[in-house]
């Protein structure tokens with residue numbers, strides 16, 4: 001098995017946690033190589049960048065990646081049996097029929113009959129009249145919630161298709177996924193996470209096409225900030241007006257009453273409703289769980305996937321690691337979907353007009369007013385639904401800009417986290433580490449590789465006092481820095497590895513950036529999927545973080561071809577795509593607007609990613 005070979009030689013052995021090599025003393029650094037890098041040499045790299053389009057053409061998207069369909073979702077049972085979830089449809093149908101028969105039978109039993117007389121379904125609250133009815137703000141918030149949910153769920157599913165597997169451990173080991181809608185991972189040793197991604201129909205996914213996670217994330221994270229704001233206003237208002245009492249169970253009797261309602265629903269003799277005044281107990285529990293458990297859990301599990309936060313809040317992330325967070329985030333979405341289906345079914349089948357009047361017209365009668373307001377609001381939802389994907393294709397830069405305006409402040413905040421090493425030990429190293437990206441194909445790279453990088457020179461230039469050319473010997477002679485850290489790919493997989501190399505602090509001590517230098521651009525030997533060399537820009541502030549380094553070793557062996565030989569970047573507050581592999585040059589710049597397409601990196605230019613991705 002290939003991934004066994006890639007294990008650390010120490011894997012499984014218990015070794016003490018590693019200490020940080022500490023800040024090297026600049027005085028002790030070896031004399032930097034005499035520079036042969038002229039600013040022009042670096043300018044040459046810029047000419048080899050490409051700009052990227054301002055529209056999305058599905059035919060040429062992401063290097064003309066062909067559409068790929070997944071398979072029906074499966075859950076793993078035991079070591080390697082997979083249960084196809086489509087079976088839940090017939091099984092669910094049979095269970096439903098059975099439940100109806102059982103519930104009807106139960107009602108004929110005298111004891112059950114008296115139980116249901118005792119617990120009719122709705123708890124009488126003495127002062128319920130004070131809080132009866134639905135003010136207009138509830139209706140508005142309900143509408144905004146529903147409208148935004150359509151985008152959040154569609155883009156969320158889209159994000160998931162970029163790595164269509166779920167795990168309970170941060171190792172993301174093939175075959176250890178508990179859920180997947182993609183075939184088993186092929187034996188191909190250089191199989192990439194991008195190859196593993198699947199497409200969705202454009203009216204389900206947002207935007208649907210394969211590997212469109214950059215755009216999907218703007219929708220997801222951007223709308224999420226608005227959705228959270230809507231939720232926050234809702235919380236403030238329900239507590240300020242005392243209406244929270246309609247949503248929070250305050251007596252244990254809610255449970256027997258909920259059971260009673262369940263029997264009533266399944267026996268098809270439905271409870272008499274008076275939701276204007278109070279919800280029945282089952283409804284109350286469902287709303288309570290949705291508002292006070294599922295919604296906050298969606299936020300917490302969402303943030304649990306952030307590299308910056310996970311590296312900072314070690315305690316929390318040891319339990320809520322990225323894969324647990326991602327799995328729970330998916331289960332929360334499943335809850336929301338189930339809730340929506342059942343909620344809508346019951347609204348329609350229990351006094352539809354009265355229910356619509358409650359939520360859409362703030363009145364308690366059976367007139368058609370609420371229905372027409374609802375119908376108008378549905379037009380807005382449908383237009384939004386249908387327009388979202390075409391709009392994303394026509395105006396991807398707008399989606400990128402608005403998304404960044406909404407979520408950028410949080411991302412910038414989380415980036416100011418300079419975590420110390422020591423979060424993981426050798427025992428934590430992943431047995432399998434996914435590959436990703438487009439491998440270098442140039443003759444120049446092949447020649448260097450075949451010569452074991454004897455002729456390799458890392459060129460560092462730009463706004464520095466001391467531009468240098470460093471060969472592998474010189475790089476290895478610089479103070480050694482090691483860290484065991486977790487990689488967070490934007491697509492959703494993760495893995496822990498031990499990286500050995502040179503701290504970027506050491507590099508900066510050698511090259512001495514000028515005060516004007518604000519960004520550091522890393523150029524690769526490899527091209528991106530749309531041609532033009534792969535590059536990415538990082539804020540200079542993060543170059544002196546403890547966990548920012550150039551790695552030439554991985555798990556105590558020289559970096560392999562697939563993982564970025566001879567040199568790759570690690571900056572642990574950022575997502576994987578910013579960690580350029582096969583580095584050939586580094587340039588210090590004032591800003592990146594003149595570099596490539598001007599968005600801060602290859603994926604930023606070509607696939608509308610953000611240049612800060614700490615979430």
Ligand SMILES: Nc1nc2c(c(=O)[nH]1)N[C@H]1C(S)=C(S)[C@@H](COP(=O)(O)O)O[C@H]1N2
Pocket residue numbers: 433434435436437438488489490524525526527528534562563564576577578579580581582
């Ligand atoms: N030159 C280059 N570097 C790259 C990429 C790429 O396509 N080209 N992909 C990035 C992405 S998306 C990820 S997740 C990591 C993957 O690193 P790995 O293959 O070592 O896991 O490399 C990053 N660096």
Ligand SMILES: [Mo]
Pocket residue numbers: 436488489490491576577
């Ligand atoms: Mo990635």
